[in-house]
Amino acid sequence: MMAKLDAAVIYETIVTVFLAFWFLITIVCQFRDSVLSNFFKHKVDIFGLIPLWTFFAPHPGKRDYHLLYRDKITEDNYSEWHEIDITEERSFWSWLWNPEKRDKKILSDVVQSLVTMIPTYRKEELGLNLLMFSMPYIIVLHAVSQRQKQSAEVSRQFMLAETSGYQKETDPALVLLSVFHQI
């Protein structure tokens, strides 16, 4: 009985300390550029257990991103630009059942990571060439390379553009134009 009680007390203490630590780390990691936050987020938290609770702040997402691609068929012959639709309108039932949000969110996350990285890579000596080795770039390239191609020998280029949604009827702005990739 005594042994069981002791085990329960020890377990209770361990779990309490764990939860307290988790809570403290969550607070620390809200400061997203701190050294501790970067360490826990990138080195420790492989399961994404430390949340970032700053929803839509400080900079609310006010742009729609567009992913387009085209093929270089011969040296002077290019296909039209094709858009991979990320931002289609939602259905009436989206408040309850919204499977479309998954691929929209994936591409939106990837594109936003890429957009965030671009200024950093521009500052570096090798410039945007290094961006091609980043995870978001590879995911976007992988996504566009899976689309149907006209012949086996084409190379493909993608473009990221942004628009201001419903409100402002402005022209899309270029975010990133990739080099042609052999696919």
Added chain:
Amino acid sequence: MISFNNTTQLILLILSVGVFISALEYIKKIQVFSSNGLLSWNVMQLRWTQQDQKPLLKPLSKLFNERGLAALFVIRCLLIISLLFYPLQSTMGWVLLSLLGLSLLISSLITYYGSDGSDQMTILIVITLVACNLPGLGTPKLAEIGLWFIGLQACLSYTVAGIAKLVSAEWRAGTAVKDVFSTKTYGSKKATLFLQKYPAANGFLCWNVMIMETLFPLCLFLPWQYAMIFLIWGFTFHFLTALIMGLNSFFWAFMATYPALYFINHQMPWHLF
């Protein structure tokens, strides 16, 4: 007064609805995990570069394809249905919830892109309930500590979101809601037209969200009839974000924390007023 057993069961019930819908949504969109999908493991495994992570991933990599993950999400749905028949305090209930937690952890390795705050709140709640209700070792006190942790994380989430908005010039200027609602990603045409017709609503919505989110932890300390104002606001807020922005999973994940807030409020030996 509601007992912590009922509180825990209520949390689990609300959470289960959201996890069930989310699993079905993933099954509907299972092609994103195929070899030519957006979250193809061929690409996603490049994220894991450290040697010490490889032994963990090797046995799981066979699971990370369309068929393996479809099976995982179906199992997740079956676990949730089974949990309706076994209370968490029973050994079987705890085993089922542990397996559900395990399935959430496994899928989180491949859904790094595309997951959101509701997924994190879900996994946080499940792990807490599993850790605090271990048969034989979990004590009533530990179950209460778990409820405190869930409630405090919920309050932290609202406050951090509120403060982050307060320091933002765009939110203080009262333009942020209009800007977000005008995107096709998170907005809607009807909401945009409404805010164009009633521009004063922009400022009201921005400041309403900033103030209520920042002050949300008061729901722990205020007498219950006043604390309810925050919970009703939260319910309305999450329902509207589901309706206008399509953030349906946030509704269930955050509503699941509200029984814990009720529990903490009723544990307070004092109130502010």
